[in-house]
Amino acid sequence: MLTAVIIPTVINGLLMGAVYALVALGLTLIYGVLHIINFAHGALLSAALFAAFLCFRYLGLDPYVSVFGLAPLFFLLGYGLQRFVIGPAAHGKDSNILLVTLGLAVIIENALLYVFRADTRTIEVPYAFNVVEFAGSFLAVPRVVGFFAAFGVAAALWAILSLTDIGKAIRAVAKEKIGAQLAGIDVGHVYAVTFGLGTACLAVAACLLIPSYYVNPHVGDAFVLVAFTIVVLGGMGSVPGALLGGLFVGVVESLCGFYLGESLGQIGIFLMFILVLLFRPTGMFGERA
Amino acid sequence: MKTRDTFSRRHFLQSTALGAAAMATGVVSAPVVLRAQGAGVKLGVLQPLTGALSYSGQQGKLGATIAIDEINAAGGIKGLGKIDPMVGDAQSTPEGGSAEVEKMKSAGVVAIVGGYASSICLATTQAAARYNLPYIVDVGVTDAIVTRGLKNTFRFGPGFGVLAKTSIENLVKINDQAGKPCKTVMIVHEDSAFGSGLAKLLNAQLPPKGFQILETIPHPTPTRDFNNVVLKIKSQKPDIVIPANYYNEYVLLARTMQQQQVKPKATYSVLGGAASSYKFVKEFPEAAEYIMDCNHWFDPRNPKALALKKKVEGQGQFFTYEVYMNYSAILLVADALQRAGAADRAKLITAMESSTFSGHVMPYGPTKFVNGQNQGAAPANTQVLNKDIQVILPEAFASAKPVFPRPA
Numbered sequence: 001m002l003t004a005v006i007i008p009t010v011i012n013g014l015l016m017g018a019v020y021a022l023v024a025l026g027l028t029l030i031y032g033v034l035h036i037i038n039f040a041h042g043a044l045l046s047a048a049l050f051a052a053f054l055c056f057r058y059l060g061l062d063p064y065v066s067v068f069g070l071a072p073l074f075f076l077l078g079y080g081l082q083r084f085v086i087g088p089a090a091h092g093k094d095s096n097i098l099l100v101t102l103g104l105a106v107i108i109e110n111a112l113l114y115v116f117r118a119d120t121r122t123i124e125v126p127y128a129f130n131v132v133e134f135a136g137s138f139l140a141v142p143r144v145v146g147f148f149a150a151f152g153v154a155a156a157l158w159a160i161l162s163l164t165d166i167g168k169a170i171r172a173v174a175k176e177k178i179g180a181q182l183a184g185i186d187v188g189h190v191y192a193v194t195f196g197l198g199t200a201c202l203a204v205a206a207c208l209l210i211p212s213y214y215v216n217p218h219v220g221d222a223f224v225l226v227a228f229t230i231v232v233l234g235g236m237g238s239v240p241g242a243l244l245g246g247l248f249v250g251v252v253e254s255l256c257g258f259y260l261g262e263s264l265g266q267i268g269i270f271l272m273f274i275l276v277l278l279f280r281p282t283g284m285f286g287e288r289a
Numbered sequence: 290m291k292t293r294d295t296f297s298r299r300h301f302l303q304s305t306a307l308g309a310a311a312m313a314t315g316v317v318s319a320p321v322v323l324r325a326q327g328a329g330v331k332l333g334v335l336q337p338l339t340g341a342l343s344y345s346g347q348q349g350k351l352g353a354t355i356a357i358d359e360i361n362a363a364g365g366i367k368g369l370g371k372i373d374p375m376v377g378d379a380q381s382t383p384e385g386g387s388a389e390v391e392k393m394k395s396a397g398v399v400a401i402v403g404g405y406a407s408s409i410c411l412a413t414t415q416a417a418a419r420y421n422l423p424y425i426v427d428v429g430v431t432d433a434i435v436t437r438g439l440k441n442t443f444r445f446g447p448g449f450g451v452l453a454k455t456s457i458e459n460l461v462k463i464n465d466q467a468g469k470p471c472k473t474v475m476i477v478h479e480d481s482a483f484g485s486g487l488a489k490l491l492n493a494q495l496p497p498k499g500f501q502i503l504e505t506i507p508h509p510t511p512t513r514d515f516n517n518v519v520l521k522i523k524s525q526k527p528d529i530v531i532p533a534n535y536y537n538e539y540v541l542l543a544r545t546m547q548q549q550q551v552k553p554k555a556t557y558s559v560l561g562g563a564a565s566s567y568k569f570v571k572e573f574p575e576a577a578e579y580i581m582d583c584n585h586w587f588d589p590r591n592p593k594a595l596a597l598k599k600k601v602e603g604q605g606q607f608f609t610y611e612v613y614m615n616y617s618a619i620l621l622v623a624d625a626l627q628r629a630g631a632a633d634r635a636k637l638i639t640a641m642e643s644s645t646f647s648g649h650v651m652p653y654g655p656t657k658f659v660n661g662q663n664q665g666a667a668p669a670n671t672q673v674l675n676k677d678i679q680v681i682l683p684e685a686f687a688s689a690k691p692v693f694p695r696p697a
Contacts, residue, residue, distance in 0.1 A: 005524055012516040118343030120537050122572055129548050129575075137520075138549050212544075213513075214537060218340060222511050258517045262508030263480040265517075 008137030009258045010251055015143040017250020018150035019209055023223045024230035024242040025154060026201030032237020033174045033194040036094055039101040040081075041227065043108035044199055045220035048074055048206035050112060053215050056123045063125070064145070067207035071200045078199025083192040112217035120216045128211050142211035149208050153201060154243040160197070161239065170194055174237060226253075226266075229273045235286025245284065329373040330366060330632045332357070332622065333393035333401035334615075337409060340381025341510050344536055345405050345611050349427055350376060352615030353402060355600065360619070366627050372619075379404065383412035390416040390424075399632040400425060402618050405611065407431035407482040414442040423637045425622055427615045428585070430560065431482045435661040441634075443641050443658060445618050445649075446585055447666035453490040456559045456583035459670050459682045460529075461498050463581075467693045471528035471554050473501045477518055477542060479534040480507040487533045487559055503527050512538050515545040522546070528554045528694075532561055539563035543576040554694035558582040565671040565678050568607040577673045579695045581681070585610040586669035587650050589680060589688060594650035617649035621656075624648065652686050 023045060030038045048070065055066035081104070090096040131138035161167040172180040173190045181187050213219075230249050234241025249269055257265030276283060334353045336346035357372045365371035375398055377389035386409040393401055400423035404410035410429030417424040418439040426434055426444040430452060435444050447455075464471050476491055478484030488505050495502055503525045506518055519542070522530060530553045532542055539562035546552075556564075556579070563569035564582035587594040587608075597616060598608045606612070621644065626632065629640035646656045654665035670682035672691055679689035 005520060008520055009517055012514070012520070016514050016516075113339060113343075118338065118347045120344050120540075122540070124572065129544070131548055131550075140548050214540070216343065216537075218343065222513055254514075254517060258520070261506065262512055262518060266509075 004136065005258070006255075007135050009254050011135065011137060011139065013251035013254025014247055015139065015147050015250070016254065017247040018147040019143075019205060019246075020223065020226050020230055020250055021243045021246025022146070022150045022153060022201060022205035022208065024227040024234070024246050025150075025157060025239065026198035026205075027224075027227050028231045028234065028237055028239065028242040029157065029201070030195055030198040031231060033170055034082075034097065034191055036097040036101065037228070038195075038198065039098065040104040040108060041101075041198075041202070042220035042224035043105040043112075044074075044078075045202045045206060045223060046112055046215065046217055047108055047220075048199075048203045049210055049213075049215035049219060050116060051203070052207045052210045053121055053123060056125075056210075063123070063207040063210050067204055070203040070207060074203035075196040075200040077196075079192045079196035081199070082195035083188065086195070087188055087191060109217050116217060118216060118218075120214045122214045123210055125211045140212055142208070146208035149204065150243065150246070153204050154239055157197065157201070157239050166190070166193055226269060229269050231283075232273060233276050233283055235283030238283065238285035241283055241285030329370045330626060331373045331375055331396065331398045332619075333377060333390075333396075333398040333403075334374050335377045335379055335386060335389050335393070335401050335403040335413060336615075337381040337385075337405055338376075338378040340385075341537075342381040342406055342535060345428075345609075346379070346381070348606070348609045348611035349403055349405055349615045351601065351604075351606060352612035353427075353619050355597070355612075356616045356619035356623075360623050366623050368630060369626060369632055372623070379409050379413070381406070381409075383408050385409075386413040387416040389413070390422070394420045394422055399423070399626070399634060400622055400637055402622060403427045403615065404429050407434065407486070410434050411482065414439055417441055421634055421638070423622075423634055423641060425618050425641075427618045428611065429483075431486050433482075439661065441638060442661045443663075444661060445621055445656075445663045445666060446614055446651075447668050448662060449486055449490060451666065452560060452583065452668050453487065453494060455668050456557075456670075457491070457494050457498060459583060460557055462682070463670075463691050463693050466691075469499075470694045472499070473503050473525075473527045474529045474531060475503050475522055475525060475527040476505045476531045477522075477534065478505070478507055478532070479510045479512075479538060481510065483560070484533045491531065491559070500529075508534070508538065510535055510538060512541070515542045516549070518542065519545045519549045519551055522553070523549060523551050526553075530556050532556065532558050532564070535562040536566065536569075537562075540569055540573065540576075543569075543580070544573060547573075547576040552695065552697075556580045556695075558584070560584050564673075566607065566609055567678065568609070570673050570676060570678060571607075574676045578676070579673060579692055581670065581672045581691065581693070583668050583670050585614055586652065586671060586680060587613045588652040589686060591650050591652075593648075597650055613650050617651055620648055621646050652683075 027041050051070055052063045055061040086100045089100045127141050130141040169185045169190050173187055230245040234245030252268040253265050256268035336349045338346045357374050361371045375393055375396055379386035379389055390413050402425045404413050404426055405428050407429040410426045414424045418441045421441055424442050430449050432448040432450050476488050478488040532539055558564035561582045564580050565584045570577045601608045601612055624646045625637055625640040625644055629636040642658055644656055652669055653667055657664045669680050671678050672681045674689055680686045681689055681691040
């Protein structure tokens with residue numbers, strides 16, 4: 001029983017958790033710096049999935065190739081959104097930013113619905129049904145790729161944040177906005193770069209997800225609720241927290257789904273969410289306020 | 290200054306709210322204008338156009354729209370004029386559906402067609418019943434829809450009872466004809482009214498027919514991952530897997546089964562969301578091959594059905610059951626309206642009750658409504674063979690013989 005069922009269930013949870021982690025990475029980064037929950041995250045994920053879908057359908061680009069074009073493109077999109085839409089519309093108030101992102105979510109989702117209809121689409125890549133055998137279970141190749149890529153993206157984000165000048169500026173703004181401004185840091189620029197990085201994470205997540213998943217205008221919503229939980233669990237704004245939180249949530253969901261039935265699979269996630277809020281409100285890696 | 294500001298804003302809000310309310314209820318102007326022009330019949334088309342069920346909703350809307358366009362192109366309903374459709378979005382939830390019913394009622398529709406999901410139809414038919422507003426269910430198969438004694442509710446298609454009975458009879462028939470190779474069953478169903486109701490019926494009716502049910506697995510809509518479900522199937526090795534879920538989940542389940550190399554002797558769906566879908570067969574021919582389904586299906590001998598198929602495919606859309614069921618439901622209402630002779634809700638209900646409509650595209654027996662349920666409604670059994678969908682039962686419509694069990 002243990003080897004035949006539990007191990008594959010846990011591994012499966014880890015693979016799913018890596019995808020959650022990728023979505024959560026972008027969310028936590030934006031939260032950590034801008035101190036807002038980005039409600040447009042799900043809609044932007046749907047948009048990224050459609051972008052990956054279009055690249056495949058019309059340019060013949062494999063998602064693992066198009067990711068190198070889409071990630072920079074979505075970085076620019078995110079940068080532009082924050083710099084020219086969210087920032088100016090918010091007038092410096094956090095609550096306004098929240099509402100603007102909510103409005104963006106509605107606009108993006110309905111634009112996608114208008115252009116693509118509600119149709120569910122999939123792409124057919126030659127490796128979609130390939131599996132690797134590991135510990136007695138078959139692991140889908142796209143999932144395994146996604147798992148390692150999640151670590152790669154987390155490492156890259158960590159490197160950007162700790163080794164580069166812009167990373168230092170981002171951390172400075174996150175810690176003390178006015179102080180950073182006084183030291184000559186362009187806060188508007190840093191906000192936009194952060195939003196861009198968060199959005200670029202979604203493009204990567206989309207390209208890793210689409211070979212084994214589907215896309216429709218509402219597909220992002222299913223991931224974002226889980227990503228919110230991960231951000232709280234891992235600690236608001238923490239990159240390693242998002243990664244480990246994602247993996248943890250994946251495993252909890254998988255085990256709960258197996259033992260309590262898929263309908264109740266998410267009960268574990270939200271139970272954990274409440275417990276974390278009660279006993280460790282800063283999350284696993286969050287800094288104390 | 291402050292007082293004046295507040296006053297004017299409040300005044301503005303009041304007047305706009307009043308205006309919006311007047312527009313929403315249509316009390317002030319709409320009916321007068323309609324009556325003055327004497328033109329047309331306002332008909333509600335209610336579908337889950339957004340949310341988890343949006344694909345089905347959009348397909349349903351397509352079928353309804355084609356029917357309305359055809360009727361209008363031919364001059365509308367005799368004596369009543371053209372149909373003016375009011376399209377509403379149920380947002381894939383019962384609450385969303387009920388809210389749309391309220392809007393449509395206020396806008397003065399003579400009837401509502403649609404709903405799609407059982408859970409939505411249960412709520413919307415009841416909401417419409419409060420106003421004695423005729424409601425024609427397009428798909429929703431839960432039998433509770435027509436067993437609550439709602440006079441306004443009519444269902445042209447078959448319900449669970451008939452579907453489950455036919456599907457079980459046909460499964461036993463196919464199994465017997467092949468020398469009874471299959472004995473054990475696992476059911477994978479979505480956990481709202483449709484899937485749960487079906488699972489309950491199967492659990493009650495399959496064991497007396499000699500099938501052992503190993504496990505019944507519910508899952509929510511949407512479900513992101515089916516690996517655990519497939520893992521359970523893999524460890525229990527049932528002869529037959531019976532999925533009962535909506536399109537996205539069905540496809541994900543079939544793909545995961547292919548990926549995990551789980552090949553039961555048969556995949557036999559009852560109302561499988563994708564099992565008899567041209568889209569699924571085209572996009573995942575390998576995962577779809579040999580899958581059997583007992584589902585709504587059009588009459589392949591009916592030239593009108595084939596013409597509709599051509600038209601829908603000509604628009605770049607797939608010919609799914611939502612399309613032809615809504616198409617038929619609209620024609621049914623149009624026929625009743627013509628016999629009623631007025632765009633009147635009570636007269637329409639009387640006309641629906643006595644309907645013997647035969648101009649539809651379904652493989653049904655004679656139309657006769659008893660307590661709102663069409664007694665002629667029946668499903669068909671299909672199987673994916675050589676990347677096409679063939680009818681295997683009933684024999685009268687069959688275009689191929691079943692391949693059972695699945696070749697190794």
